[in-house]
Amino acid sequence: MFPELFPARDLRHAIDAFVEQLVVRYADVLEAMSQPVLQALVWLEHLLRVAPWWSIVLAVFLLSLAVSRRLLLSVGMAALLCVIGLVGLWDRGMQTLALMIMATGLSVLIGIPMGIFMGRVNWARRVFTPVLDVMQTMPSFVYLIPVVMLFGLGKIPAIIATVIYAVPPVIRLTELGIRLVDEDVLEASRAFGANPRQQLLGVQLPLALPNIMAGINQTTMMALSMVVVASMIGARGLGQEVLLGINRLEVGRGLLAGLAIVALAIMFDRITQAYGQRQQGVSQ
Amino acid sequence: MSKIEIRGIYKIFGRHEQACLQAVQGGMSKAELLGKNGHTVGLRDISLSIEAGSIYVIMGLSGSGKSTLIRHFNRLIEPTAGQILVDGQDVMALGPRELEQFRQRTMSMVFQRFGLFPHRNVLENAAYGLQVQGMPKSEREAKARHWLEQVGLKGFEKQFPRQLSGGMQQRVGLARALATDADILLMDEAFSALDPLIRREMQDQLLALQAKLNKTIVFITHDLDEALRLGNRIAILKDGELVQEGAPEDILLNPANEYVQAFLQDVNRGKVLTASHALSERKALTLTTRTAPARALERLQERAFDYAPVLDGRNLRGVLTQSAAQRALEAGARDIAGYLDDVASVPASTGLDEVLGQLLREPQPLAVTGDDGEFVGWLSRKKVVQLVSPALDSAA
Known part of the structure; x- marks a missing residue:
């Protein structure tokens, strides 16, 4: 038996009490703060579901064409989206798409500044690297409980859980990209009197862009892998369909929903990768 | 007032540089400090003063602190102690x-x-x-275009650096530096990464530009030939200490210690030293074209010279031999103007390698003339040999 240095049970209780206090005191405030995000998500979801299917397909086609400049790839992306519609999951797919866009957008919004900060400040890197490790390895159900307690069931906890899980890659790769910028090139910009902002925007960020894009790509992939977990706490969409399949032992329902998730993943992946590759082509 | 003045620069690398400063100022050696506190002495008590409009070369082997030193001028590296004055400004x-x-x-x-x-792209660089x-875009691009043209890169504006050769990339670097119109140009081993032919070409271009622009250039190199070719003055660093500072010839003729001597071993001395360094010590007897033959003969015999240079004003006209003077006397000429022999001469600024060629072709004595063709002195064959190959001379 491992010697007991302090009563572990008490520690557990203390944490429980702390979270309870948090819920009692701050749940309202936090919910109010999350309102703008919720409204944006609701608006986006509404837009995607109301818009005619062909306009969404066309938008994906044009976006993919603008980013990759490859016709065949763009046609493929549009076709993948049509597959989701063909298996009867268009509406669910749009719900998931809205959630993904929102979660990925938030991750990028948080991740890139965070990555820049860690790339430029050494102590920040030492402090936050282990935090990122925890975020990536801690089972998501562990933080789902307090998040649901604080925000209730629904879209917001789903987004928070997704962001926690998906944000580390974009932070890590932004940081890596900033640190990999050639010291000689940065020194040259300093020697010509560039201020820190000019160094960041004119040299570090453009040169780190291929790495940042790789980070965004990883982040979208990880966000998609959270779809099923997110639906457990009330987010609708393809994940819900998978859960239904599991609950009712309907293999067909689960498989089709799973394939639709894969189709979305391939779309996100190819489009962000194509953008990253084009950036790389420019800078090397 | 010199353009750049640095006084007592110390640089110690490590966590507690200030704490180690006193020990280093007290004379602790580099190895001792490294062993004791794990700190490295980068620079030790460097003072230099650099004149406006000159090319000042700082040279040393890798690890001598020369790249560290040049980064102190614009504070890319902060000194541990010392003063840096540019145009009198601290x-x-x-x-x-x-x-x-x-x-x-x-x-x-x-x-x-x-x-x-x-x-x-090249233009944006x-x-x-x-x-x-x-500066607004149109204005700065016009200026950048001008300087790209000056360094010979017209037509490459839309290319990216990776598409250019090393030499061309460095021309872009040079154009970028010149475009700001700064008075002072810091060049950190600017040509060291280029192959010898291109390096030579870039040196020529730099000298040509400098003749037009008259900037103050601080040039770092590990290549003594380059230093001697470009520098108006040269400072030699070793292990972060200033070993010798002076004009190129001074360093070549009077190396301060064995380190400098070793540096100088492989240098092509014939390129740096000129005819003016190899003047004969023989007190020259000069005659003018108006000298009477009897007087000329008397003076030649007085010093037992076979010949003497004859000047017209300050310019060298020819040489008068004893026998010619004799003939002039016998012919009863009024002056010696009609009895001169031709004499070969070289300008004082000619490199000794060229002079050596002439010496081998011409058995006659060689006169050295100044910028305006005035007579400076005779060339000493012995000295030329001594200067060009000191090792050969000491072995003999």
Whole structure:
């Protein structure tokens, strides 16, 4: 038996009490703060579901064409989206798409500044690297409980859980990209009197862009892998369909929903990768 | 007043540089400090003063601190102790904003590995310094175009650095540095990464530009030939200490110690030393074309010379031999003007390698003439040999 240095049970209780206090005191405030995000998500979801299917397909086609400049790839992306519609999951797919866009957008919004900060400040890197490790390895159900307690069931906890899980890659790769910028090139910009902002925007960020894009790509992939977990706490969409399949032992329902998730993943992946590759082509 | 003046610069690398400063100032050696505190002495008590409009070469082997030193001029590296004055202004007293201004306006820099921005094309690279200054796009691009043309890169504006050869990339670096119109140009081993032929070409181009622009250039190199070719003055560093400082010939003729001597071993001395360094010590007897033959003969015999240079005003006209003087006397000529033999001469600025060629072709004595053709003295064959190959001379 491992010697007991302090009563572990008490520690557990203390944490429980702390979270309870948090819920009692701050749940309202936090919910109010999350309102703008919720409204944006609701608006986006509404837009995607109301818009005619062909306009969404066309938008994906044009976006993919603008980013990759490859016709065949763009046609493929549009076709993948049509597959989701063909298996009867268009509406669910749009719900998931809205959630993904929102979660990925938030991750990028948080991740890139965070990555820049860690790339430029050494102590920040030492402090936050282990935090990122925890975020990536801690089972998501562990933080789902307090998040649901604080925000209730629904879209917001789903987004928070997704962001926690998906944000580390974009932070890590932004940081890596900033640190990999050639010291000689940065020194040259300093020697010509560039201020820190000019160094960041004119040299570090453009040169780190291929790495940042790789980070965004990883982040979208990880966000998609959270779809099923997110639906457990009330987010609708393809994940819900998978859960239904599991609950009712309907293999067909689960498989089709799973394939639709894969189709979305391939779309996100190819489009962000194509953008990253084009950036790389420019800078090397 | 010199353009750049640095006084008592110390640089110690490590966590507690200030704490170690006293020990180093007290004379602790580099190895001792490294063993005791794990700190490295980068520079020790360096004082230099650099004149405006000159090319000042700082040279040393790798690890001698020369690249560290040049980064002190614009404070890319902060000194542990010491003063840096540029145009009489204390650079150490500048705040962050002022320092940025100072780097934008007063000094620009060329780097060993070019330091070009891979995501910008040649034109945008050359315009970078001006962009940082906040100059409008059309204006800065016009200026960048001008300087790209000056360095011979017209037509390459839309290319990216990776598409250019090393020499061309460094020309972009040079254009970028020149475009800011800064008075002072810092060149950190700017040509060291280039192959010898291109390096030579770039040196020529730099000298040609310098003749037009008259900037103050601080040039770092590990190549003594390059230092001697470019430098108006040379400072030699070793292990962060200043070993010798002076004009190129001074260093070549009077090396301060064995380290400098070793440096000088492989140098092509014939290229640096000129005819003016190899003048004969023989007190020259000069005659003029108006001298009477009897007087000329008398003076030649008085000193037992076979010949003497004959001047017309200050210009060398020819040489009078004893026998010619004799003939003139017998012929009863009024002066010696009609009895002169031709004499070969070389300008004082001719390199000794060229002089050597002439000496081998001409058995006759060689006269050395100054800028305006005036007679300076006779060339000493013995001295030429001594200067060109001192080792050969001491072995004999």
